[in-house]
Amino acid sequence: MVKFMKKILFLTLCCFVTSCSSIVDSHKQKKELLRDFEKAKSKSTTKKITDKLKSTKNSGDQLMWNLEAGTNYFINYDYKNSLVQFSTAEKIINDFDSRAVINARGISSEIAVSVTNLNALPYDGFGYDRIMVNCYKALTYFALNNTEAGLVELRRLRNTQKIIEKRHQSQILADRKKIEKENLQLKKTVSEDSINSSDNMKNIAIDLKKNCEKKYGNLMNPFATYLSAIGYLYENNSSEALVDFKNLYRIEKNNDYVNSHYVELLNKFGEKIPKDLEKYNLQKPDDKKVYIIFANGRSAAYEQQKFWLILPYVGYTGLAYPKIIFYNNNIKGAVIKTDSQQYKLQKIASMDAVIAEEYSDRLAPMITRIAVSYVVKELASYTAVEATRNKDNSNDLGVIATYIGTGIYKYIFNTADTRSWELLPKEYLIANIPCPKSKKLELQPLPTGDKLNIKIDNINAKIIIVYLRSNSNQIISSNVFYLK
Amino acid sequence: MKKIIYIGLVSTMSLMFNGCGSAPKRIDPKGDETLTTTDGVNVKDWHIAADKAIKSLLSSGVLNRNDGRKNIVMVSLVKNETTQHINTDILTNKIRRAILQSGLAMTTTAISANGMEDKATKQVRDLSKDKMFDQKTVQKNGTVIAPDMSLAGKIIQQQTTQGRDKESYFFFHITLTDLKTGLAVWEDNVEVVKQETKPLLGW
Numbered sequence: 001m002v003k004f005m006k007k008i009l010f011l012t013l014c015c016f017v018t019s020c021s022s023i024v025d026s027h028k029q030k031k032e033l034l035r036d037f038e039k040a041k042s043k044s045t046t047k048k049i050t051d052k053l054k055s056t057k058n059s060g061d062q063l064m065w066n067l068e069a070g071t072n073y074f075i076n077y078d079y080k081n082s083l084v085q086f087s088t089a090e091k092i093i094n095d096f097d098s099r100a101v102i103n104a105r106g107i108s109s110e111i112a113v114s115v116t117n118l119n120a121l122p123y124d125g126f127g128y129d130r131i132m133v134n135c136y137k138a139l140t141y142f143a144l145n146n147t148e149a150g151l152v153e154l155r156r157l158r159n160t161q162k163i164i165e166k167r168h169q170s171q172i173l174a175d176r177k178k179i180e181k182e183n184l185q186l187k188k189t190v191s192e193d194s195i196n197s198s199d200n201m202k203n204i205a206i207d208l209k210k211n212c213e214k215k216y217g218n219l220m221n222p223f224a225t226y227l228s229a230i231g232y233l234y235e236n237n238s239s240e241a242l243v244d245f246k247n248l249y250r251i252e253k254n255n256d257y258v259n260s261h262y263v264e265l266l267n268k269f270g271e272k273i274p275k276d277l278e279k280y281n282l283q284k285p286d287d288k289k290v291y292i293i294f295a296n297g298r299s300a301a302y303e304q305q306k307f308w309l310i311l312p313y314v315g316y317t318g319l320a321y322p323k324i325i326f327y328n329n330n331i332k333g334a335v336i337k338t339d340s341q342q343y344k345l346q347k348i349a350s351m352d353a354v355i356a357e358e359y360s361d362r363l364a365p366m367i368t369r370i371a372v373s374y375v376v377k378e379l380a381s382y383t384a385v386e387a388t389r390n391k392d393n394s395n396d397l398g399v400i401a402t403y404i405g406t407g408i409y410k411y412i413f414n415t416a417d418t419r420s421w422e423l424l425p426k427e428y429l430i431a432n433i434p435c436p437k438s439k440k441l442e443l444q445p446l447p448t449g450d451k452l453n454i455k456i457d458n459i460n461a462k463i464i465i466v467y468l469r470s471n472s473n474q475i476i477s478s479n480v481f482y483l484k
Numbered sequence: 485m486k487k488i489i490y491i492g493l494v495s496t497m498s499l500m501f502n503g504c505g506s507a508p509k510r511i512d513p514k515g516d517e518t519l520t521t522t523d524g525v526n527v528k529d530w531h532i533a534a535d536k537a538i539k540s541l542l543s544s545g546v547l548n549r550n551d552g553r554k555n556i557v558m559v560s561l562v563k564n565e566t567t568q569h570i571n572t573d574i575l576t577n578k579i580r581r582a583i584l585q586s587g588l589a590m591t592t593t594a595i596s597a598n599g600m601e602d603k604a605t606k607q608v609r610d611l612s613k614d615k616m617f618d619q620k621t622v623q624k625n626g627t628v629i630a631p632d633m634s635l636a637g638k639i640i641q642q643q644t645t646q647g648r649d650k651e652s653y654f655f656f657h658i659t660l661t662d663l664k665t666g667l668a669v670w671e672d673n674v675e676v677v678k679q680e681t682k683p684l685l686g687w
Contacts (some may be wrong), residue, residue: 100686155567159643
């Protein structure tokens with residue numbers, strides 16, 4: 001009985017030391033916060049995030065809350081605090097990336113995972129988190145009128161874009177090695193192939209395809225590429241801007257703003273214009289220095305669901321896993337009106353697609369890992385019950401207590417790792433337009449919504465970025481950044 | 485026996501948590517004790533870049549004049565094209581100090597890439613409208629000497645990662661332009677390459 005109590009104490013400690021998402025999954029924890037966000041209750045959203053930031057400081061969830069806080073401050077025009085949060089997030093990410101291959105912190109987290117769940121691992125951020133941190137930091141510096149520092153962030157994001165694919169592959173490989181190791185403890189193995197061929201997995205794939213048809217490949221983030229291109233244009237580095245626009249054209253062939261920029265740059269270097277872009281060649285190049293960026297809606301997130309499958313020793317089991325969910329936007333688009341001209345914003349990036357790509361790659365090894373860990377735990381609990389039965393042969397109470405205890409423990413820790421950066425937008429829409437003589441822009445959300453008037457104060461800036469954010473129902477933030 | 489093991493364990497843990505720090509101390513900025521990181525431009529890198537550039541500039545002879553007057557050099561922009569937030573003034577200030585100390589030329593603070601470096605030159609001339617000041621002591625307009633040359637540059641960084649190895653290549657490019665002709669009369673490059681390997685075992 002004392003041993004049993006010790007185990008319970010150890011588990012409780014594990015839970016406190018690792019992260020609070022081990023029992024109540026992260027998405028559930030954010031439910032009210034995101035409800036406030038969708039209702040544009042900024043004060044309440046900020047309070048909830050600030051409270052969470054305090055309570056998760058130095059825990060495995062800190063990075064995630066730094067990212068949410070940074071975004072929230074950015075939306076609420078508090079750029080200094082936004083920068084503090086994103087810089088802290090970047091520092092944590094760098095710390096994760098520079099850790100020794102075999103490190104004490106990693107080992108202790110893995111021990112905690114073996115008795116709890118994947119939430120015991122610290123949240124070290126997805127590949128797209130790493131890119132988006134630098135995107136946000138760049139925009140924050142632009143908002144603070146520090147163009148040079150913003151350009152440094154753009155260089156960082158280009159570098160990150162190069163290395164995240166490698167990191168992503170090595171992460172999947174590491175997961176597979178862990179599965180192999182844990183499978184050794186079992187006589188019967190749980191393979192990734194068996195997970196992939198399960199009906200559940202097939203349904204997930206159908207669901208993913210239905211909700212998110214786009215696939216960018218190589219963890220590409222077109223929004224980051226677009227920001228990078230703007231940075232190169234500012235620096236008069238047309239040859240590098242051309243590379244970025246070429247990549248954007250390959251991904252999104254129907255974006256008129258990207259295509260006309262691309263054709264302009266091709267002409268500048270005397271290169272051949274692709275046939276499908278010839279109509280843009282007829283257009284007169286104009287001074288497109290107002291870049292409108294509309295971050296629309298709420299990005300895909302993860303929700304705890306059960307993945308049903310037959311496991312060795314255990315039989316038909318429901319494992320808690322993170323299912324990707326997509327949110328609908330009430331604002332479907334927007335039109336910018338200025339100087340009697342009208343420009344419709346066009347999609348440059350679907351963040352849902354960016355998130356889904358990383359998710360679909362990691363899903364099978366992740367579920368296999370959950371399944372293997374589950375069987376290991378199940379065998380341990382079976383051994384505990386048997387040990388109690390053999391030891392206290394006549395004491396049924398001890399057996400029942402152990403049975404109930406291990407049952408509760410399995411139920412409590414069957415929690416999915418739904419941690420992710422949820423305040424990201426669903427999509428980015430753009431327009432590049434000449435600077436209006438009236439210095440005025442009017443944004444009309446589509447199909448309906450309140451009009452928004454935007455004033456451009458400094459028409460002499462080399463590049464002007466109009467940044468807008470919606471919570472899927474209404475525009476909740478708008479600002480103009482001047483790159484002088 | 486159990487007690488001895490326990491005490492040993494506690495002592496080792498205490499050592500691990502407390503014994504690894506060091507008290508603050510002053511170190512030689514040009515010595516080998518300064519910290520080195522692969523991603524950033526560190527104290528030693530600035531010294532390497534500045535020392536090489538200064539030696540090359542002063543020995544090139546471009547600062548010399550035959551008319552008995554000294555060249556006036558303005559410090560223009562050293563553009564940061566790295567992935568780090570760095571203050572390039574560290575480099576330009578070292579070079580300008582070396583120019584002044586050499587006696588070959590003089591530097592101006594009345595103009596720089598971002599307007600005036602020392603606003604006082606302009607501010608004191610604004611006192612000509614202030615009755616509080618003795619106007620005979622106020623600096624007159626038309627006395628500030630315009631520069632003959634401009635010092636500018638660029639710092640570029642390239643990063644490579646392969647397995648556990650990470651490498652940063654910093655390329656410092658500095659130019660001196662004759663403002664009369666617009667010709668670059670002196671140019672030099674300094675290359676700094678830094679490498680690190682992620683440890684296999686660690687905290």
